[in-house]
Amino acid sequence: MNTFYLKVIAADRIFHNGRCESLILPTLDGMVGVLANHENMVIAVVEGDIKIRMEDGNEINAVVGLGFFEMVNNRARLLVQTAEKPEEIDIRRAQEAQERAQERLRQQQSIREHYHTQATLSRAMNRLKVSRKYK
Template sequence: MSTNTFSLEILASDKQFFSGRATNIILPVPDGTVGILAHHENMIIAVVPGTVSFDTKEGEHRECVVSAGFAEVINNRVRVMTLTAERPEDIDIVRAREAEERAKEQLRQKMSLQEYHLSKASLARAMSRLSAASKLRDRN
């Protein structure tokens, strides 16, 4: 086991997205992004909707679009736990655009504070999915 890697697990509510060794990971957090390398100090941090990128021990660069959750860094192990995690190439752009429009419409209507926050979260997720899918399409 290489000393410049760490154990990485990315979990969504319905599946294990990734489990293996990684050399780095970049997470979307409330005030931007945070990068984690091997032997990072222990911490727990909130994760916001956006793109997680990481490099595997084999040198493969991987990305996934996540919803809100948190990451735990303990003893050279990183565990990311979110409601959803998906590969950019698996995103249905039409459905993501429809979800974005629904969320925007809900935000225009009067609602309770809880409904407002749910709509804001739905909009953030739809926008991060569209962004990741568009970047992938532009690369290909």
């Protein structure tokens, strides 16, 4: 099968760097699949899980934060705030973050604080979902 070059860059590290057959990622309009020789594009990425199918058929599953995806000349770059494999997720920490965010939502907040708390809750819930799904 045809492959393309993919580099996944998180704020703290290069998560993946190599060739792959396909990539499925979360966008504002839903999940998007990318194969080799896909048309050039730039799209916004939302928090969610990605699936990278490698040349050898193995899959890498991960949870990513907000970012952007770019495909140009069969070379793809995914720039995200965070990228974690399910086994890297600290489940206890994610549960505690979820509980703190739920408690903050029950309290009166400014609109800005409310949206920040919702984003924190969404991130924690997504990390928990991915850790349970792939373990």
